[in-house]
Amino acid sequence: MGETFIMDEVTSQAIADAFKVFGDKTRVRILFCLLENEQCVDDIAVQLNMEQSAISHQLRILKNARLVSARREGRFSYYSLMDEHVSVILNMGLEHATEDM
Numbered sequence: 001m002g003e004t005f006i007m008d009e010v011t012s013q014a015i016a017d018a019f020k021v022f023g024d025k026t027r028v029r030i031l032f033c034l035l036e037n038e039q040c041v042d043d044i045a046v047q048l049n050m051e052q053s054a055i056s057h058q059l060r061i062l063k064n065a066r067l068v069s070a071r072r073e074g075r076f077s078y079y080s081l082m083d084e085h086v087s088v089i090l091n092m093g094l095e096h097a098t099e100d101m
Helices: 009-021 025-033 041-048 052-064 084-098
Strands: 068-073 076-081
Touching: 025 041, 025 052, 025 084, 041 052, 041 076, 052 068, 052 076
Parallel strands: none
Antiparallel strands: 068 076
């Protein structure tokens, strides 16, 4: 039998913190908006029928959690998923939530 992997405190806290960010339905909806392509705050706000300020607030949380990145173009910031790992987590979550429905 193989050895049991024991995760250290720092790593386990980092994982727990990342999953806490996924615990908000608005943030999950924003992440799904970014699944296919980058978008600016205004575009996301229109899609989700929400105020731009509310979207900006949630994007700051997602950026601090390293789930999205931003690039500036003129006076606009365009947001995208940080990397393929975020896409995988979203797709696995969708698959899990919709199986046997």
